[in-house]
Amino acid sequence: MAARLHLHLRRCPRLRGFASSSRPLLATHPRALPLPRMGSVSSVTTTPPAEDEDFATAADLQFDPPLTVVKYPDPILRARNKRINTFDDGLRRLADEMFDVMYKTDGIGLSAPQVGVNVQLMVFNPAGVKGEGEEIVLVNPVVYKLSKRLLVFEEGCLSFPGIYANVVRPDNVKIDAQDVTGAKIKVKLSGLSARVFQHEFDHLLGILFFDRMSVDVLESVREGLKDLENKYVESTGLVSPESIENYKGRKDLISFSR
Numbered sequence: 001m002a003a004r005l006h007l008h009l010r011r012c013p014r015l016r017g018f019a020s021s022s023r024p025l026l027a028t029h030p031r032a033l034p035l036p037r038m039g040s041v042s043s044v045t046t047t048p049p050a051e052d053e054d055f056a057t058a059a060d061l062q063f064d065p066p067l068t069v070v071k072y073p074d075p076i077l078r079a080r081n082k083r084i085n086t087f088d089d090g091l092r093r094l095a096d097e098m099f100d101v102m103y104k105t106d107g108i109g110l111s112a113p114q115v116g117v118n119v120q121l122m123v124f125n126p127a128g129v130k131g132e133g134e135e136i137v138l139v140n141p142v143v144y145k146l147s148k149r150l151l152v153f154e155e156g157c158l159s160f161p162g163i164y165a166n167v168v169r170p171d172n173v174k175i176d177a178q179d180v181t182g183a184k185i186k187v188k189l190s191g192l193s194a195r196v197f198q199h200e201f202d203h204l205l206g207i208l209f210f211d212r213m214s215v216d217v218l219e220s221v222r223e224g225l226k227d228l229e230n231k232y233v234e235s236t237g238l239v240s241p242e243s244i245e246n247y248k249g250r251k252d253l254i255s256f257s258r
């Protein structure tokens, strides 16, 4: 029997405008704007994972602390992330190390591919401060419902330092997942927790936040993306695996804003 978690952000001192409340709070955040009209998405059920899917091996789960954040356009961010079926001390240590690097880099969420480990694991704490708020670890998450109500919010991503831009996403979300011990859980998220979850969930699918930006918003971050591509080329000596100049958009995605 899956345990049920209902999480609403109650405290977020570093994000201006959040006060104690039991209501979903993203709409009150200075970087959040409700959309004038409802979007067309009422509910989305993701395809359940195939029965014969291969799980992450010990080698896939290997990591060397201290972890560092993988930056765009590293292809690690677009690679497939394997589901996890080994729930041991190593997995717990990986989650702990991810929280450490998340707090050190002023993050509020982090996915395993962002630290070079291509598996279905995310951590988040919308308070963004160790010892405050609530630390959530989700393994093998599957979204089974997204709200009709959409919000636009100015997001940043640790893999895109210095780039912030508006992204439209559903206001709340229902998830099946496992915790770090492998126990099955059902989670209902709203407000900033739902926003961070969806951002990290996209990472687990190889989707990056600019894939969900409207054409106009994408234009506003184009130069920043080019700078990151140039830095990647300079630091690795490799050709950039993707280029915003040749970007045609992700037609395979449900876009909430276009």
Ligand SMILES: CSCC[C@H](NC=O)C(=O)N[C@@H](C)C(=O)N[C@@H](CO)C(=O)O
Pocket: 014, 015, 106, 107, 108, 109, 110, 111, 128, 154, 155, 156, 157, 158, 159, 195, 196, 199
């Ligand atoms: C709003 S979802 C952002 C999640 C993201 N996680 C991984 O990339 C993240 O933590 N981004 C940070 C840049 C971020 O949002 N930091 C907070 C707190 O400093 C901010 O308001 O910038």
Ligand SMILES: [Fe+2]
Pocket: 156, 157, 158, 159, 199, 203
């Ligand atoms: Fe991100």
